[in-house]
Amino acid sequence: MLGRKERDQLELYMCGSLRDLVPDDHVLVKVDRVLDLSWLHEEVAELYAAGFGRPGIDPEVAVRLMLAGFLLGIVHDRRLMREAQVNIAIRWFIGFGLHEALPDHSSLTRIRQRWGAERFRTIFERTVKVCVAAKVAKGEVVHVDASLIRADVSWESLAVRHIDAVTDANEAAESERKSRKTGKYKKVCVTDPDASMATNGRNRRLEPAYKQHAVVDDACGVILDVEVTTGEINEGQVILSRLDAVAAMTGTIIKTATADAGYAYAKVFAGMEQRAIEAVIPAKAEPIRSPVPMRRFRYDAKHDTLKCPRGKMLKAGRAVKHGRFFTSRAADCRHCDLARLCLSNGRVNKAVVLGDDYPALLRARRRRERWSDEDRALYQRHRWRSEGYHGEAKTWHGLSRAIRRGLINMKIQAYLTAAAVNLKRLASAFLSILLFVYSQEATSSARHPFRQRKVFGIGLSVASA
Incomplete structure (x- = not known):
């Protein structure tokens, strides 16, 4: 018999939790198992006036909203709030019922402005420390790479930087003005001055961009450090400071670091030697500019x-x-x-x-000529660890283009993206170990799926089996 379903539904009566409607393999469910933001209230309390004004948005709700957007690839606030209005998984993840009104998208903008980039870097660093404590990341072998991120500006916003009228009138500066190598005719962006013209290839045009420098752990691909600069900053200028930051955060001495030929500078090799770090970096051959090189x-x-x-x-x-x-x-x-x-x-x-x-x-x-098979294999892993992270972040988490203007906003975007990726790595490792623990237990344990376990040695709450 041909069935028919009435689509009219004037009212919704529901018994139970929204969690029952979200699949166990949903990314927000997996991340919720390892996400702990109970420390956040105390961290941002000094930014709010106690006992005055209207109650603000719960800080944990705001961060969970932002993380949900980056995990699902919905990075713009307006689109995120429209999606959260009808997405049961997002509502459950932030703790809102079907009948509750969601915050306005402008609230997220004000929170970012009030907290600043350092608070969001703290959130990212917390994910790194949890991954290290869970032994998902070790920090002994790391991969370093940088990637350009297109600024959120149009080509019409570019202007040419000219010399001041006083300099133009100066006869002595006339010859310098005619030289295009002085940088005074370089294009700049009037809507986002922090973005600078850069390119990732000689055969590609210059674009207004930022540059993200990332350090990735070799074990499971956890992002240990992220820093954003203007597109003009050379990779070799920041690699040593980022390695020092990773060693300080993880408390582990870095043994080996890999990078591509863009980092093959004498000062980089010398800096790694001073830190007793083995550099797996293909040193560039000397360019032959003279018959006697x-x-x-x-x-x-x-x-x-x-x-x-x-x-x-x-x-x-x-x-x-x-x-x-x-x-x-x-x-x-x-x-x-x-x-x-x-x-x-x-x-x-x-x-x-x-x-x-x-x-x-x-x-x-000389060392490059004597690379072992292990060195070559490690450098191959650099491609799908470090470069793979940049590709993942740009393809799935909206990092291919800046979603807001200004260096501070770009840093916040990079920190939240790296935090979301780290939570994915941690959730994947957590699930693998959790399944192993359940497989080793007696049948009676399977009747109690909602129990507190110290799977990683850091009291994590198991939300579901």
Whole structure:
């Protein structure tokens, strides 16, 4: 017999919890098992006036709303609140019943402005510490990488930075004005000045962007550190400070760090040597800009001298930025058979600039030639650990583009995205261990699915079997 279902439903009567309507394998259910925000009220209490004004939104509700948005890829406040209006899983996750009115989307904006980026970084750091305590992350082997995030601006908002009228009137500055290499004609964004023009490839155009620097643990892909800068900041400028931050947070000495060739600078290798960190970074070969390349000169670190291909000594001279000049004697070069190839036009002696940490770079190049199979395998893991996180965050969690303007808002977005990913990692590990624990217990334990367990040694509450 052909059935028929009446669709009219004027009233809804329901006995039980909204949890009964949400599948056990839903991402919000998994994350709720490991999410503990009981400390948050005390953390933000100083930002609110006690006993004055209207009661604000529960801080835990606000953070759960934001995390739900990033976990589900709904990163814009208006769309998130529209979805929460009809999404039972989100309502259950934040503790709102079907009859309760949800906060206005503008409340989330005011909370971000009031709390600032540091409070959200604290939330992210809490997820890291829980993952370390749960032994989901170790912090001994880490992968470092950076990725550009397109700013939330249009091409029409870009303008060209010109010289001041006073400088234009100055005759001495006229030649400099004509030079396009001075940076005074660089495009800037008038709607988001914090975003800077950057690109991730020579064959790609410059775009207004921010840059996210992330440190990922090798064990389960937990994000140990995240920092956001303007797009102009070079990766090598921040890697050492981020490694120090990871070591301080995890309380573990970093043994090995991997990165791509964009980090292959002498100061990076020297900094890792000082910290006793083994650097698995492919050192770039020296570019050949002369018929007599620099690699044919032999540097003696003990005596701080440099020898040319014919064995003549070059002595250290004046210092320059990030290095020093080494010069030869004119008499040594006058009768040298390589002088025609080695010396520049008009010069009678050889002058080269050696970086401050040049010996560390030489050691890194020699080590690169002797990479073991384990080193190659570790560098391969770098691609799907570190670069994989950036791809995951951009594809599933809305990090492909900034959702608000300003460096502070971009940092908040990056912190919440990393916190959401860490909670996913922790929930996955929690579920695996939980299933193992239940499989080892007696049949009687299966009749009590709602019990308190110390699965990770950190009292986590099991919300469901």
